[in-house]
Amino acid sequence: MKRDKIRVLPISGTPFEMGFTHGATYCEDIQRYAHERVHLVMQGKWSGGVAITREAVLDLAEQLVPAHEAFAPDLTDEMRGMAAATGLSLGELIVVSGFTDFVDTVYAQHQSGSRIPLDDCTAFIVPDSLADGQGFFGQTWDMHDTATEFVILLNVQYDDLPSAYVFTTTGCFGQIGMNDAGVAVGINNLMAADGQVGVTWPFVVRKMLQQTSAEAALDVLRSASLAGGHNYLIFDRAGNGYNVEAFSTRIHVTELEKDALVHTNHCLVDVTQAVAQARPADLQRTSEARKSQGEKLLQERPITVETLKAVTRDPEAICYTGRPPYHVETCGAAIMRPKTGEFWAVWGLPSHNEYERFVL
Numbered sequence: 001m002k003r004d005k006i007r008v009l010p011i012s013g014t015p016f017e018m019g020f021t022h023g024a025t026y027c028e029d030i031q032r033y034a035h036e037r038v039h040l041v042m043q044g045k046w047s048g049g050v051a052i053t054r055e056a057v058l059d060l061a062e063q064l065v066p067a068h069e070a071f072a073p074d075l076t077d078e079m080r081g082m083a084a085a086t087g088l089s090l091g092e093l094i095v096v097s098g099f100t101d102f103v104d105t106v107y108a109q110h111q112s113g114s115r116i117p118l119d120d121c122t123a124f125i126v127p128d129s130l131a132d133g134q135g136f137f138g139q140t141w142d143m144h145d146t147a148t149e150f151v152i153l154l155n156v157q158y159d160d161l162p163s164a165y166v167f168t169t170t171g172c173f174g175q176i177g178m179n180d181a182g183v184a185v186g187i188n189n190l191m192a193a194d195g196q197v198g199v200t201w202p203f204v205v206r207k208m209l210q211q212t213s214a215e216a217a218l219d220v221l222r223s224a225s226l227a228g229g230h231n232y233l234i235f236d237r238a239g240n241g242y243n244v245e246a247f248s249t250r251i252h253v254t255e256l257e258k259d260a261l262v263h264t265n266h267c268l269v270d271v272t273q274a275v276a277q278a279r280p281a282d283l284q285r286t287s288e289a290r291k292s293q294g295e296k297l298l299q300e301r302p303i304t305v306e307t308l309k310a311v312t313r314d315p316e317a318i319c320y321t322g323r324p325p326y327h328v329e330t331c332g333a334a335i336m337r338p339k340t341g342e343f344w345a346v347w348g349l350p351s352h353n354e355y356e357r358f359v360l
Contacts, residue, residue, distance in 0.1 A: 005356060006332065006347035008166075011158035015074040019081025022170075026152070030086050030171035033150050034096040039142075041095060045116045060109065061091030061102065063197050065193035067222045067225055068094065071199045072207050075173060082171065097172040098200020104228025104248075107277070108195035111315070117283055119267065120328045121188045122290045122318045123231070124298060124311070125261045128239040128339070131303045137184040137235040138308045138335035139176060140350065141167065144331035145322030146296040151347050153358070156209075164209045165343045165358055167334040170354075174206035180360040181212040182237025182338035188265055192229030194275040196248045201230045214240040218253065221246060229276060231263050237338040261302070262294035267284040283326070293317040305344060308335045319351045 009025055011018040023030060027354040032319050038058070044051040069076045079093050088096075107115060111328050123139035141151070150169040154177075157163045162179035169175070178184040185208045187201060204224050214236035221232055225247050227284035235241040241256030245267050255260075267273045279287065297311045312333040313319050322329035333355075335344040341360035346353050 004347070004353055006345050007152045008155060009152055010155040010157060015077035018083035018156070019078035020085045021315050022154070023082035023085025026170040029150055030082070030096065031088065033169065033171050034092045035089055036146060037096045037099045038092060039107060040099070041103060045176070046277065047103040048110055048115055050110040052106070052110065057095065057106070058089065058091045060106065061094045062089070064094050064102070064105070064200065064227060066196050067088050067227070068203055071224060072203050075203050077140040078173065093171060094200060097202045100228065101195070101200040101226070101228030101230070102211070104192040105197060106195070106196030111324055114280070115277060116326065117191050117279055119191070120286065120290070120320050120330070121265065122294050123186050123188050123233050123263050123309070124294055125233055125235045125241045125243070125256055126298065126303045126308070127241065127256055127258060127260065129258060130260055130301065134337055134339045135239060135333060136303070136305070136308055136337050137178075137186055137233060137241075138312065138333070139186045139188070139233075140312050140318060140330045140333045141176060142320055142328055142330050145327045145331070147328060148348055151332045153345050161210045162212060163360065165345075165360060166209065167208070167332065167345055168202070173202040173300070174209065175202060176334045177205065178338060178343055178360065179209045179211045179335040180341060182341065183209060183211055183214060183217055184235045184336040184338050185209055185217060186233045186334070188231040188263055190208040190229035190231055190245060190247070190265065190267060190272070190276045191279060192247050192275060194247055194249045195228045196225070198227035198248060200224040202229045204232075208234070213238070216241060218242050218244065222251065223247075233263065235338060244271065247272060247275045251276050260295070260298040262291050262298065264288070264294075265289045272333060289317045305337070307333055309344070309350065309355055315351065319349060321349065
């Protein structure tokens with residue numbers, strides 16, 4: 001696979017038309033990715049050690065459809081458009097889009113043993129005061145190394161809502177993004193023990209990106225009946241920011257203050273640790289090391305976009321190449337500056353490829 005630049009797809013029109021464009025453009029990719037993700041759930045390694053049938057996986061996935069419809073009817077119509085273009089069911093699209101939340105739901109239904117975390121993301125918010133009055137949100141997006149080829153950048157164009165650039169994968173409605181109202185949203189996976197039949201995180205991210213302030217985006221997150229656990233980071237043009245550890249049954253919000261905020265894949269407070277599944281000791285150490293290294297690298301003043309590119313390329317702890325036994329890799333990264341509407345994205349390893357600049 002050779003690809004130096006990220007694929008960019010503009011989508012517009014009705015929600016159904018947006019989903020159909022996405023599905024038709026990347027039909028084969030989405031079908032392959034869905035097949036792979038369903039197969040990973042069937043294996044059980046990522047959801048508690050129990051192998052389950054394809055029928056059981058898709059039956060549970062279909063049970064999540066009403067929660068998505070109730071939470072975001074427009075995004076459900078977008079999913080229907082994608083289904084029409086790809087021939088996949090809504091359940092299959094929920095698995096491919098919200099895999100890391102879906103396996104939390106599966107775990108809650110079939111708890112039996114330890115799980116393999118599929119995460120290594122490192123995310124950060126830099127307040128305005130540390131970046132010459134123009135702060136940043138940024139992160140690496142790390143996943144099983146088979147996901148790298150599917151990374152794309154959506155240019156979501158609405159007539160009556162904020163338009164946005166959304167870093168994501170084919171078949172996924174949104175992972176990391178910023179809209180033209182200056183609201184930036186990103187995520188880190190957290191491994192939940194309290195998953196439920198609910199809404200998966202890409203729907204939550206996209207609905208948050210329909211808002212015009214960090215506070216309104218936080219309200220959307222608070223209102224969601226979440227299927228699984230994630231850390232959400234929110235930053236806006238006014239300089240307001242939040243770090244949120246959010247689970248199906250617990251949520252903890254930390255407001256951005258004067259220091260740069262770094263979060264990786266472990267919970268930092270007791271209230272969320274109580275519903276998070278324990279991480280393998282080696283992966284807990286790497287999560288802690290990435291957080292520590294990120295904080296160390298963000299001591300530079302002033303912090304610039306070049307500083308942040310260097311953070312995502314850090315070979316010591318942050319930029320990963322897939323290797324046994326977990327095969328987790330830095331599949332791409334994004335850096336956003338809400339005050340200027342600038343969005344930098346890179347496909348694949350930031351240490352190997354160049355960032356591209358986009359402007360809202």
